[in-house]
Amino acid sequence: MTPDKNLIAAELERTRARTALLTEAVDDDELIRQHSPLMSPLVWDLAHVGNQEELWLVRDVGGRDPVRQDIDHLYDAFKHARGDRPALPLLDPAESRKYLTQVREKALDVLDRVRIDERPLVAGGFAFGMIVQHEQQHDETMLATHQLRAGGPVLSAPEPPPGNARVRGEVLVPGGPFTMGTDTDPWALDNERPAHAVDLPAFLIDAVPVTNAAYASFIDAGGYDDPRWWSSRGWAYRHEAGLTAPLHWIRDGGDWLYRRFGRVSPVRGDEPVVHVCFFEAEAYAKWAGKRLPTEAEWEKAARWDPETGRSRRYPWGDDPPGPEHANLGQRHLAPAPVGAYPAGASPLGVHQLIGDVWEWTSTVFHGYPGFKVFPYAEYSEVFFGGDYRVLRGGSFGTDAAACRGTFRNWDHPIRRQIFSGFRCVRELA
Ligand code: AVJ
Ligand code: FE
Numbered sequence: 210m211t212p213d214k215n216l217i218a219a220e221l222e223r224t225r226a227r228t229a230l231l232t233e234a235v236d237d238d239e240l241i242r243q244h245s246p247l248m249s250p251l252v253w254d255l256a257h258v259g260n261q262e263e264l265w266l267v268r269d270v271g272g273r274d275p276v277r278q279d280i281d282h283l284y285d286a287f288k289h290a291r292g293d294r295p296a297l298p299l300l301d302p303a304e305s306r307k308y309l310t311q312v313r314e315k316a317l318d319v320l321d322r323v324r325i326d327e328r329p330l331v332a333g334g335f336a337f338g339m340i341v342q343h344e345q346q347h348d349e350t351m352l353a354t355h356q357l358r359a360g361g362p363v364l365s366a367p368e369p370p371p372g373n374a375r376v377r378g379e380v381l382v383p384g385g386p387f388t389m390g391t392d393t394d395p396w397a398l399d400n401e402r403p404a405h406a407v408d409l410p411a412f413l414i415d416a417v418p419v420t421n422a423a424y425a426s427f428i429d430a431g432g433y434d435d436p437r438w439w440s441s442r443g444w445a446y447r448h449e450a451g452l453t454a455p456l457h458w459i460r461d462g463g464d465w466l467y468r469r470f471g472r473v474s475p476v477r478g479d480e481p482v483v484h485v486c487f488f489e490a491e492a493y494a495k496w497a498g499k500r501l502p503t504e505a506e507w508e509k510a511a512r513w514d515p516e517t518g519r520s521r522r523y524p525w526g527d528d529p530p531g532p533e534h535a536n537l538g539q540r541h542l543a544p545a546p547v548g549a550y551p552a553g554a555s556p557l558g559v560h561q562l563i564g565d566v567w568e569w570t571s572t573v574f575h576g577y578p579g580f581k582v583f584p585y586a587e588y589s590e591v592f593f594g595g596d597y598r599v600l601r602g603g604s605f606g607t608d609a610a611a612c613r614g615t616f617r618n619w620d621h622p623i624r625r626q627i628f629s630g631f632r633c634v635r636e637l638a
Contacts, residue, residue, distance in 0.1 A: 212334035212395065214320055220341045220610060221320075225313065227539065227608070228258060228344060231351045234363040237302045243295045244358040247626050252302055253284070253294045254351050258344040259309040260284035262316050265584075270336045271319035276311050287587060316340075330584055333395030338610070339584075342396065345608035352539060352606040353626050355470060356457070362471035369536055369605070372479050372546025376417055380559050381637075382506070384411035387513040388520040389505055390577050391615045400589035401615040403579045404520075407505045414502060414510045415632040417547035417560050418568065419493060422478030424485070425465060427493045428454055438496040443488030446623055456484035456625045470542055479546040481566045481630045487598045487622035490569040490631040499633035504572035504599045504617070506634055511555055511562040511602070512614040523614050524555035524562050530609045535564030538608045544630070545605070564607070566630030567600040567618060574599050574619040596621055604628035 232240060232255050240252045249257075260281065267273045282288050283297050300308055323331060330336045355364060386408040391397045393404075433453050436444050446452070458476060459466040465476040485493075487501075494500050502510070512520040521527055525534050534553035536545040544565040554560045562568070574589075574597040582590050597619040603612035606628050620627055 211325060212337075214325075214334075217334050217337045217341075218317060218320060221313070221316070221337065224341050224344045224348070224608070224610070225309075227348045228255065228309075228351075231348060231355065231364075232302075234355070235358075239358065240302050241295070241299075243292075244354050245626065246292045247624075248350070248354040248357060249291050249294045250299070251351055251354055252305055253297075253299055254347045254354075255302075256280070256300045256305040256308055257284040257286070258347050259305070259312045261343050262309075262340050263312045265336050265340055266316040266319055267312060270323060270331060271315065273315060273319065276315065277308060280308075335395060336584075338396030339398070342398070342611040345611040348539070348608065349604070349606040349611075349628070353628065357626055358471075360471060364470050364542060366540065366542040369541040369543060369545030370549045373548030373551060376548035376551070376560050378416050379413040379635075380416050380510070380557050382409075382412055382414055382510050382513070382557060383515070384409060387509045387518075389508050389615075391520075394522065394613065394615060396610070397613070397615055398588065398617075399581065399583040400574075400576065400617050402581070402583075403577060405578055407509070409505060409509055411637050412502075412506055412634050413637065414506065414559060414634045415499075416558060418481035418544075418566055418630050418632045419490075420478060420547055421465075421476045421480050421482050423497075424455065424482040424493060425476070425478070427496050430496065432492060432496050435496075438492040440488065440491060442622070443491055446486075446488050447492075450623070452486075452489065455482055455489070458484075477546065479548075481544040481547065481561065483544055483566045483604070483628050483630045484625045485569075485629060485631070486625040487569045487620075487629075489625070490629075491571075494631070494633045497633055499635040501569055501571040501631060502634040504570040504601065507562070507568060507570050507601045508614065510557065510559045514556050516556065521614060523553075524559065525553050530563065530612070535561070535603075535609075536605045537564040537603055537612055539606055541605055543605060544628075562602050563612060563614070564603055565605055566602075566628055567604045567607075568602045569629060569631040570599045570601060572599045573597065574617070592619060598622050600627075600629060 386406045389407045390404045467476045511524050600618040
């Protein structure tokens with residue numbers, strides 16, 4: 210497949226506009242400051258996306274001289290933990306922006322001149338797609354930093370579309386094999402490959418993600434105080450961290466309020482719950498008499514077409530996500546109520562698998578059978594077999610370029626500053 214260079218350039222520019230918006234919404238002091246020990250200062254993310262673009266597009270694909278080799282070590286995520294980054298001699302906001310502009314000019318020139326041939330790094334425009342996705346991933350990380358920052362609102366967006374109250378209950382996914390992963394998606398990352406058959410017994414999956422109302426019933430039923438629902442690690446963490454509700458929820462008499470991007474409002478019952486960790490998701494599922502899906506179950510529910518037996522790129526088909534399909538791309542700054550995207554449902558009738566909230570699965574992050582590192586081990590391989598659970602489907606903060614039915618995210622089971630929710634499954638009686 211020969212990708213359209215104009216399209217690639219447009220994706221790079223569209224992505225940069227999002228990065229600019231997220232980093233221009235606050236003043237220099239807030240860009241440099243660390244808003245949470247879990248997160249980098251925004252100014253680190255900013256120069257880091259430029260540095261990755263320099264490493265891969267300017268130096269590797271383009272074979273050009275370095276722009277700023279002297280700063281590579283500052284923006285290598287493996288050299289300095291997030292908590293240590295504010296103390297580094299980072300580029301200041303003005304220097305960072307200048308650096309990004311210099312790198313982008315060269316990267317666009319490389320794109321103009323490069324022969325997109327069969328070399329793996331450039332086939333299908335892969336390296337450019339990888340850099341677009343990398344910047345989009347950091348844009349989601351920066352949005353999570355915005356959610357953690359104290360102070361009044363600096364971002365705004367229209368409300369998501371309304372929900373359709375009729376979508377509830379469970380959907381039967383029949384037993385049998387399906388194709389998991391992909392060999393053909395040109396911008397799929399190494400951990401999504403290769404395509405392979407997975408045979409699953411039949412199961413029932415929630416038609417929609419678990420809502421705030423459902424999650425509040427778990428809280429009201431004393432779920433946080435009953436060790437029966439928690440794994441031993443989860444129970445220990447629930448006490449150590451003093452968990453009593455999703456992150457950012459505030460008790461208000463018998464009701465719940467929620468602080469979202471600097472605005473406080475009542476928790477909406479019909480929205481998917483967000484900002485829960487894996488242990489909370491697991492406890493809720495057990496309380497509800499269910500469990501979390503495996504990663505394979507999630508992907509079969511999202512991609513398997515019972516008519517043809519093939520796996521689709523998205524639940525609705527192979528067309529790229531439009532605003533009618535899914536809540537992606539920071540177009541709205543909240544998950545949409547359940548039932549808001551009937552056009553995005555899978556053929557079996559599972560809704561909102563893509564967008565709204567990342568969904569925890571019970572699967573530990575590993576390489577698929579036949580996995581090959583491409584193009585660098587530090588993207589995926591170094592995390593395989595570690596203390597990470599896979600999350601699927603993307604959130605309202607995820608861009609379409611970094612989201613598809615095969616896309617795999619992962620995080621520690623205690624993390625909840627990410628836009629994480631879940632849905633449940635159960636075996637047939
Ligand atoms: C795939 C979201 C887990 O943010 O740690 C960004 C993506 N990798 N820069 C992360 C990533 C390198 C990664 N996640
Ligand atoms: Fe990165």
